[in-house]
Amino acid sequence: MQVQIDCYPCILSQLSELAKKAVAGETERHAVVRRLLKLVLDAPPGTTPPEFAGCFHAVINELTGDDDPFREVKDKSTELGLTLLPELRELAAAHADPFEAAVRLAIGGNIIDYGVDPNFNLAHAEQGIRGVFDLALDHEALGELRRRMEKARSIFYMLDNCGEAVVDRLLVEPFAEKITIGVRGKPILNDVTRREAAMSGYDFVPITDTGDMVPGVSLRTSSAEFLEKLRSADLIVAKGQGNFESLDALEERPIFFLLRVKCPVISRRVGAPLGSLQIIGKNLA
Numbered sequence: 001m002q003v004q005i006d007c008y009p010c011i012l013s014q015l016s017e018l019a020k021k022a023v024a025g026e027t028e029r030h031a032v033v034r035r036l037l038k039l040v041l042d043a044p045p046g047t048t049p050p051e052f053a054g055c056f057h058a059v060i061n062e063l064t065g066d067d068d069p070f071r072e073v074k075d076k077s078t079e080l081g082l083t084l085l086p087e088l089r090e091l092a093a094a095h096a097d098p099f100e101a102a103v104r105l106a107i108g109g110n111i112i113d114y115g116v117d118p119n120f121n122l123a124h125a126e127q128g129i130r131g132v133f134d135l136a137l138d139h140e141a142l143g144e145l146r147r148r149m150e151k152a153r154s155i156f157y158m159l160d161n162c163g164e165a166v167v168d169r170l171l172v173e174p175f176a177e178k179i180t181i182g183v184r185g186k187p188i189l190n191d192v193t194r195r196e197a198a199m200s201g202y203d204f205v206p207i208t209d210t211g212d213m214v215p216g217v218s219l220r221t222s223s224a225e226f227l228e229k230l231r232s233a234d235l236i237v238a239k240g241q242g243n244f245e246s247l248d249a250l251e252e253r254p255i256f257f258l259l260r261v262k263c264p265v266i267s268r269r270v271g272a273p274l275g276s277l278q279i280i281g282k283n284l285a
Contacts (some may be wrong), residue, residue: 001248006265011052012041018056022063034196035059048246050216057188058213068187074162077112077190078199081166084129092170094260099146100137102170103258107277108132110160110260112190112241130276142226145256148235148284149175158182158217158247159192159223166200168239176205180229185211185222188269190259192243217245224270241266252284 004012019032029212031177039055061067088105096244111128149155157172157179159165172179174201182190192200197207211223217238221229230236236255238247242267244257261267 001116001245001269003043003049003050003052004265004269005267007049008037008199010263010265011049012119013058013102014053018060022060022067026041032063037248046249048216049241050246051218051220052216053216053242054188054212054214055186071188074190074196075199077163078176078185078196080112081109081133081163081200085166085169087206088129088167089170096112099174100139100142100233100238101133102174102281103133103145104135104137104277106164106168106171106239107258107260107279109164110258112161112163134278135275137224137277138279141256141281144281144284145237145279147239148254148256148281152234153178154233155179156230156236156242157195158230158238160243162192162196162200164239165192165197165202167178169201171237172202180233181205181207181219182217182226183207183209184213184215185226186213187258188215190211214246216242218246219250251283254281256281 015033015036018036020030022032036059037174039059043055056139061069069139092105108129108131129148145250153179155175157168159168159222172181172197176217179200181197183197186239187193194207194209208226208229208258210217210226212218212221214221217230233253236247236253238244238255238257240259241262244259247255247257257278259278261270261272261276264274270278270280272278
């Protein structure tokens with residue numbers, strides 16, 4: 001999904017916040033914003049919101065000398081996921097439909113997201129994850145996802161945020177023998193890299209990374225090896241808004257997006273209210 005007109009107010013707000021975090025003086029902050037704005041103006045047609053974010057954060061990392069500024073919150077998010085996992089596993093197992101429960105909880109974990117809301121509070125995450133059983137879910141899409149995952153010989157499962165990735169194990173583990181996990185190539189926001197995937201307990205499946213610093217999957221800058229594995233899978237399952245924004249244009253393979261709707265642009269695009277749980281299948285013919 002290329003950047004929409006209504007994305008620009010959010011982009012400008014992000015530039016302002018990033019400049020405030022990167023440098024102290026007002027003059028210096030103006031200089032940072034102008035530098036970032038030039039990236040916006042020079043971006044090629046079709047640039048996705050995650051690709052913009054990767055460019056912006058590369059500049060901020062350079063200015064601050066910190067290539068992983070979200071490491072602490074990533075680790076706290078992962079700790080929260082690991083703390084909740086035993087109880088969530090029991091909830092899923094006791095549910096009338098354990099697969100549905102696993103999908104609900106996996107999408108519910110998508111609430112842990114500092115990229116959309118830099119003021120996100122982990123204390124609210126636990127309640128938000130448990131609340132997914134009270135939210136509507138498209139059961140026809142759920143049934144198609146189940147059928148496709150059971151039938152597929154190979155599944156590429158693209159992770160998103162830390163903490164959420166731990167909860168994803170409830171959906172990944174039953175299909176572990178045919179799943180490859182995808183993660184980010186370099187630290188970006190609170191997204192999962194190989195480091196956090198290991199911390200989240202993914203020692204039972206193959207892992208590949210994008211090779212770049214984008215909070216999504218860039219079809220331009222991800223490594224050739226990563227894209228080959230993605231495109232050769234029978235089925236792709238992609239978690240979160242960043243993966244939806246960057247893989248929505250993929251036409252080669254059947255893909256399901258599992259996400260919570262977190263912004264008005266996505267809400268209008270998918271025709272669903274903010275906060276809703278979405279299972280969106282594409283290329284399924």
